[in-house]
Amino acid sequence: MKTNNKSGFGISRRALLAGAAVGATQVVAPFVITARAAEAIKIGLLLPKSGPYAVQGEIGHNGAQIAIEDFGGKVLDRPIDLIWLDESSPQATQQNMRKLIEEEKVAAVQGGVSSGDVLAIMPVAERAKTLLMASGPNATEITGKNCSKYTFRVDLPNKVTVNSVYPLLKERGKKWYFVVASYAWGIDAYNQMKDVVVKDGGNVVGYDQAPLGTTDFSSYLLKVRQAKPDVVYVGLGGTDLTNFLKQMKEIGLTNQMALSSPIVNDTDLWAAGPDAAFGVYPKIWNYTGAHLAKRGADFAAAYTKKHGQPPEAEGWQDWFAMTSILTAIKETKSTDSAKLVGFLEEHKFEGYKDAPIFFRNFDHQLVQPLLVAQVKEKITDKYDYFDIKSEYPKDASALNAAYGNQAEIGCTFKA
């Protein structure tokens, strides 16, 4: 009989080695179990690594890391493992969401700058019954008619922010021009603001959609210039907004009309520079100013110390998103999303803003005061671009009403 192994025992050397390895595993098994007790709690992060929102992605990631450091890198005595995958388009983000849930077995996922991406991953979270803490999208329907039991949203809905800046903008006149990114967020921004404007007797003299990632707005600006509006309302963010501001400056439209958008990220204005930056914007958070609460100030200090520059709004959003997830895990002593959802629906977070902030149990929107911020006339600091004109709503008792009641929201969770 001819065998092709050389050991003479009827089994190959490779099989022998494999067997030995299995045996060794049995011997060290008790240690493996101990190690498993301290197995990391994984949390997924979906934020852009490239494209128009890449900066927000990096700063959001930095913010989330600071929250983990605030907890000493551990929760329930287990190390926290943050896994950052790219958020680049609805399809790719959906794939990465599946990868986080199915392969990495994460306890929760946070992130999402683009509303289009978030709307694409919400059903995945719902099916897998995994907590999704949406830190950066603004389309109203995310905590409105498309709401989901497992999705919570930190950022502000367009429907709320339009009301915060409208009183200041309407003083400038009745003719409005809209340039918005041609996806969920921008189109929602147009619809929400247009409703407010038209109801108050204003008129829309122009409405253009621009593909996300547009570099050259000169042709749009020619139309704006021609229409001579009193207010330009742009649903643009990231490099789109930076490009728009730079090119407004180029053709001399800076400060010639009022400018606003549904939300603003400091980095977009820092990139445009002090000469090109102007406008009045709703802002979720500012690293400095009278409305900075204790916890926010501590975060800003920790961030500045670590990164050598103050955090912009997205940093706070992802810091708070991570803080809320870790708080829920710590308090419920569990990584079960159903329990985390239950906790988040009831908990009040104190010390983060002028009033306690909380996720509403019927739509999972974070109810919080926001800032109405105007770009300073004379910018002298590299980062300090805004004068905070007011807080919205002015009175904390009006907070819940400002976000709309259950009937207005139209959110029903699937059982």
Place this chain on the structure above:
Amino acid sequence: MTELIVSQVVNGLVLGFLYVLIAIGLSIIFGMLGIVNFAHGVYFALGAYFALTLRDSLGPWAIVLAPLGVGIVGIVIEMTLMRPLYGKEPLLGLFMTFGIALFIEELIRTIWGAAGHPFNPPALLSGFIVWGPVLVTKYRLFVLVVTVIILVGLWLFLQRTRYGRIIRAGSRDPEMVSMLGINLKRVFTAVFGLGTAVAGIAGVLAAPLWSVVPSMSEAAIMPAFVVVTIGGLGSFGGAVISGLLVGVSVALSIQFWPAASTAVMYALMILILLVRPRGLLGESWERFE
């Protein structure tokens, strides 16, 4: 309405020159070396970033030195990474340039950070000129003039000088040219350096108009590829015609159907490739047929 269309067409033509400027370097490198350079966008970005770093200490000289710096980076990359791939499977060149693109973009992010940097046009060139319905900013006019000078200069260099003849001959029949005793290696290195330096010039000139961020290469590379493909790979005249065509199409689509303004250039590319598979002025080329 006619006024608006006229103003958009002129704006599109001016924008088109910017596209042409971005595309020329790509066209030179493809036309002479046969390399489809996916890393073209990062040389564009490097131009802007070099100028950003140099402008504080050198002022206007930064505009000249930044592209030179990019050209030197290009030369080093050609000598170390591109040269071993000549004459091999074209796919290897694609992978290599793609890898270089990812690497340099990450390097830019590491050195200069992910956040954008303000970059104003020089005070001398701020402001705009209005002539009837037409509005052109002085800065874009300046970009147009620079583009034309570069185009004319390159054309004269390639058509009328001894070096130009060697480059053109080398691109078609490298063996024959080598047999005549010409060191083609050095010629190819120079051409690659020239192509990347022109990308650097485009980056410097685009910096006051567009965001200076690590991903600015993405914004440049797609229009550049579309322009070169429509014009015919390696064709100068083709690149100019197609750059202007793309500029005007984008501007007019923004006037009438803005949401489609990015899609329109791809639609144009598909349409032209269906009718003329080699692009508008593309020639048949033995090595690639």
